[in-house]
Amino acid sequence: MNGLKRQWRPSAVGLAAVLILSSAAVAQNLPLTERIQQCGGCHGEDGNSQIEKVPSLAGQPEFFTINQLVLMREGVRRIEAMMPFVNDLKDEDILALAKHFASLPPKRSEEAVDPALVNRGAEIAEARRCASCHLPSLAGQEQMPRLAKQRIDYMIYALKSYLTDSRTGADTAMTAAILGASDADIAALAHYAASR
Numbered sequence: 042m043n044g045l046k047r048q049w050r051p052s053a054v055g056l057a058a059v060l061i062l063s064s065a066a067v068a069q070n071l072p073l074t075e076r077i078q079q080c081g082g083c084h085g086e087d088g089n090s091q092i093e094k095v096p097s098l099a100g101q102p103e104f105f106t107i108n109q110l111v112l113m114r115e116g117v118r119r120i121e122a123m124m125p126f127v128n129d130l131k132d133e134d135i136l137a138l139a140k141h142f143a144s145l146p147p148k149r150s151e152e153a154v155d156p157a158l159v160n161r162g163a164e165i166a167e168a169r170r171c172a173s174c175h176l177p178s179l180a181g182q183e184q185m186p187r188l189a190k191q192r193i194d195y196m197i198y199a200l201k202s203y204l205t206d207s208r209t210g211a212d213t214a215m216t217a218a219i220l221g222a223s224d225a226d227i228a229a230l231a232h233y234a235a236s237r
């Protein structure tokens with residue numbers, strides 16, 4: 042096997058990921074259950090995060106998680122806090138982790154959802170056609186993540202990082218989709234998605 046590569050939409054970043062084959066660092070051969078426990082320390086035991094700015098993984102499309110873990114393992118999407126947990130992942134681990142998290146039911150976080158912002162967010166999402174990629178249910182598909190029931194603080198953080206080009210390894214399709222949004226628009230979109 043060649044090593045998993047980021048697939049679809051060949052951007053500059055995609056190409057970089059394709060060129061670097063899995064670096065098979067000092068593989069630890071941890072059993073899957075232990076891996077899942079490690080991830081759960083930050084992302085929540087049931088895949089629903091209770092930590093500020095840490096995304097929930099429950100119900101994410103398998104393909105999205107595979108792509109992101111490959112990008113992280115290769116250091117293309119750089120998340121310092123996660124490096125020790127991803128740099129020795131084997132392809133089989135990535136496939137199994139993605140399958141595991143995709144199978145868990147997503148749950149809304151404890152953050153308060155503001156109904157006025159939800160309505161405003163629905164209008165902005167319609168105008169910006171978020172559903173054309175993330176689906177009308179916002180459940181995500183293929184390499185497009187689930188937004189429904191995601192943490193509000195994480196979504197605001199993520200949207201701002203696309204806007205300011207500070208998400209490493211970001212897909213430019215998403216940068217284009219959020220171009221010109223104000224802080225108020227971003228908050229509304231995050232509340233809307235969390236409410237779905």
Ligand code: HEC
Pocket residue numbers: 076077079080081082083084094095096097098106109110120122123126127138186
């Ligand atoms: C020390 C805390 C920590 C641990 C442990 C951890 N993560 Fe993360 N993870 C994060 C943070 C923080 C982010 C978001 C960072 C950002 O976007 O800047 C993240 C992002 C992700 C993302 C991207 C999700 C998205 O919606 O964009 C995936 C997938 C992921 N982690 C999977 C895992 C898996 C699988 C494990 C276990 C092998 C793991 N993480 C272990 C903190 C952690």
Ligand code: HEC
Pocket residue numbers: 096165166169170171172173174175184185186187188196199200210211212214215218219230
């Ligand atoms: C052309 C397709 C497309 C459209 C339209 C689009 N997105 Fe995305 N979105 C993506 C892709 C692809 C990703 C994964 C990007 C990556 O790998 O960096 C993404 C990622 C995201 C993320 C990061 C989530 C996470 O878990 O890390 C958020 C939040 C998001 N989109 C919100 C939105 C909102 C809100 C809209 C409408 C304003 C929107 N998207 C419109 C394709 C799209």
